[in-house]
Amino acid sequence: MRIVDLRSDTVTKPSPEMWEALKSMDNNKLGDDVEHEDPTVNKLEEKAARLMGMPAALFVTSGTQGNLISILSQTRPGEEILLEEHSHVVKWEVGGVARIGGLMVNTFPSVKGTFNPSTLSWLVRDSSDIHQPVTSMIALENTHNYHGGIALKTELFSKTRDVADEFSLKVHLDGARIFNACVALKVPITEYTRHVHSIQFCLSKGLSCPIGSIIAGSEDFIEHARKIRKLIGGGFRQGGIIAVMGLIALEPKWIQRLEEDHAIAKLLAKSISEIEAEKPVHVPTPDTNIVMVEFKQNIPMETIYKVVNELHKQGVLCFDMGPRIRLVTHYGITKEDIDYCIPIIQNTLCNLL
Ligand SMILES: Cc1ncc(COP(=O)(O)O)c(C=O)c1O
Structure with missing residues (x-):
């Protein structure tokens, strides 16, 4: 996988x-x-x-x-x-x-x-x-x-x-x-x-x-x-x-290479935010390489853990951070990786929220 x-x-x-x-x-x-x-x-x-x-x-x-x-x-x-x-x-x-x-x-x-x-x-x-x-x-x-x-x-x-x-x-x-x-x-x-x-x-x-x-x-x-x-x-x-x-x-x-991480982080955030109309998530545009998926309502932590675990099962590794999910881009992560992750993240959030 x-x-x-x-x-x-x-x-x-x-x-x-x-x-x-x-x-x-x-x-x-x-x-x-x-x-x-x-x-x-x-x-x-x-x-x-x-x-x-x-x-x-x-x-x-x-x-x-x-x-x-x-x-x-x-x-x-x-x-x-x-x-x-x-x-x-x-x-x-x-x-x-x-x-x-x-x-x-x-x-x-x-x-x-x-x-x-x-x-x-x-x-x-x-x-x-x-x-x-x-x-x-x-x-x-x-x-x-x-x-x-x-x-x-x-x-x-x-x-x-x-x-x-x-x-x-x-x-x-x-x-x-x-x-x-x-x-x-x-x-x-x-x-x-x-x-x-x-x-x-x-x-x-x-x-x-x-x-x-x-x-x-x-x-x-x-x-x-x-x-x-x-x-x-x-x-x-x-x-x-x-x-x-x-x-x-x-x-x-x-040092300049970091721009690439920032560009794919923006792409990731924008794509996840497409589900904002249907689901209670908010994904601010990142300044740099850290994407935070925030939740508009009080989502139980158990649900957030479930999302993180389900993403792990599908090969997208991330951490929960407080009542949010953090995704970090870095050297070794390509635009193709991000394109691959986007539907997995969108579907997982839509299915579990
Ligand atoms: C803002 C900030 N400061 C310090 C550290 C600590 O760095 P290290 O993991 O190398 O101890 C981290 C690690 O993630 C960090 O995000």
Whole structure:
């Protein structure tokens, strides 16, 4: 049976160019990265820092680890950090910032990821009050996974930075899919990075590397982050074996390729939305590569699980996300795959709703 895996862009496998680059590796291109001696990792970090327009970068194992290291490196236990209520750090990172970082999390709402940055100032604690902790960071997410891969505008970042500067807060960006935002809105990445103190982005999602994320920021931040990475057991030894594929992932052609994922995501959303007149579904036009099938009425979760299970049986893999169904396009998914899935998804929704 044909399988079309739309669960996540984390299921991507290396491209032929990445395999070629891996085959061209030899021991001269490897070293002990904990000692900062792996030439391939060093090359990747230098390339990533240049691309981000930031002084330094660090290769880490995952997006979750990149966020944790970035947050721990710029805060102290007992402080409070501000996060949008549905952000990945809050929902899906095992509470690491609380358990490992000893941090309090204060969340704020948004409308599909967008909020009024001036309202953040209401959340900043008065640390001169003996009862209150110190607020030390605001962490944003772009694109916003939970809100359906929404690409947030650069103005949101500049205004958030104004609030952060007023209260001497750090700004971290969980940019797991930041290049999707850049490609969708046609803005250079530096238009985001110039407003933040640190960024984490994933090599292992749409950029189709098998493993890895990058964090970037100032020299001091990265020096500290390197130590925190070691503390949590993330020190690479001969990491060049993986970093060599990261170097390919950062080629402009690979970043621009994300446009293809966005185009087929739009096609998928538009086609599913054709059943909106008959069935209580709503499928917003995606900004990037994440399609969300929303339900207009309160559909029981059991029905949503049934739809997901039935799609799985027919080879279309996807996840439920709250009372919605998420479908993600990525490297390896073609327009033919999407054309194949459309009637399966439409019929399954029509039969089960
Ligand atoms: C927005 C966002 N941040 C962070 C992560 C974590 O990345 P990883 O799975 O590499 O830990 C994800 C993963 O899906 C994500 O969507």
